[in-house]
Amino acid sequence: MEIRNEKPEDLEAVRRVNVAAFGRASEAILVDRLRGTDATFSFVALHTEQIVGHVFLSPVAIDGNCPGDRLVLGLAPVAVLPEYQRQGIGSLLIRHSLKECDRFGVKAIVVLGSPEYYSRFGFAPAKEKGLKCEYSVPEEAFMVLELESDALEGCNGTVKYRLEFDDLE
Numbered sequence: 001m002e003i004r005n006e007k008p009e010d011l012e013a014v015r016r017v018n019v020a021a022f023g024r025a026s027e028a029i030l031v032d033r034l035r036g037t038d039a040t041f042s043f044v045a046l047h048t049e050q051i052v053g054h055v056f057l058s059p060v061a062i063d064g065n066c067p068g069d070r071l072v073l074g075l076a077p078v079a080v081l082p083e084y085q086r087q088g089i090g091s092l093l094i095r096h097s098l099k100e101c102d103r104f105g106v107k108a109i110v111v112l113g114s115p116e117y118y119s120r121f122g123f124a125p126a127k128e129k130g131l132k133c134e135y136s137v138p139e140e141a142f143m144v145l146e147l148e149s150d151a152l153e154g155c156n157g158t159v160k161y162r163l164e165f166d167d168l169e
Contacts (some may be wrong), residue, residue, distance in 0.1 A: 001046070001047055002045070002046040003043055003044070004044060005044075007042050010044055010051060013031075013051035014028075014031065014042070014054050015077050017053060018031060018054060018077060018079045019034060019077050020081050020082055021079035021080055021081065021085075022032060022077070025095050025168075026168050027077040030076075030077070030164055030165065031054075033167075034056065034058045034162065037058060037059070037073060037162070039058070039059045039075070040058045040059070040098060041097060041101060041104075042054070042055070043053075043055050043093055043100070044095050044168050045089050045092060047084065047089075052080060053080040053081070053089040053090065053092075054078075055075070055078045055079075055090075055096075056075075056076065056077060057073065057074065057076075057099075058073060059072070059073055060074040060159050060160060060162070061159070062155055062157045062158070062159055062160070063107065063110040063134075063157050063158045064130075064155070064157015065154035065155060066152070066157060067155075069136060070108070070151060070152070071107055072106070072107060072108045072110065074167075075097070075111040076112065077141055079091055080093075094121055096145065102147040106150055107145055107146065107151035107152070108146045109147065110126060110131070110133070110144045110159050111143050112137055112143075113120055113124055113140070113141060113143070115143065115166055117142040121129070122141065122144035122146065123145045124143060124144065124145070125144075126142045126143055126144040127139050127142075129146070129152045130152070130156030130157070131156065131159050132156070132158050134152040134161065140164055156167050
């Protein structure tokens with residue numbers, strides 16, 4: 001399995017992966033709208049030269065107290081073609097993206113998802129770091145991972161996703 005940066009020629013395959021994984025076009029449209037925004041990361045998983053998985057990260061803002069120089073990203077979406085799910089591809093994509101984000105100086109990453117799944121990568125409830133999600137979601141489903149020790153020291157408030165997320169169904 002190869003994990004690499006998304007290339008311009010991958011756009012249609014990435015759309016297909018997101019639509020197939022979620023059974024709707026919303027996440028694919030979201031990625032298309034976010035693509036090109038500063039400080040985004042997009043990686044694909046290839047199996048025999050076919051794109052079978054995708055992960056995307058985009059900047060979030062903390063509405064409250066937090067120095068503005070701390071780059072925090074939201075991890076969403078993570079998509080794998082249905083016939084390739086439950087084979088560890090999503091985990092490979094997430095681990096790769098975390099390493100790359102750390103390498104580029106990202107301080108922390110937030111995610112909205114299964115605590116059982118994301119805790120294996122080191123994510124912990126965001127409320128433990130004084131953060132809450134702008135959306136009405138169970139507290140335990142909104143998590144954060146500091147890529148640098150104490151990266152969120154002195155931060156607290158509401159995490160705001162980019163406006164493009166408002167159209168997600």
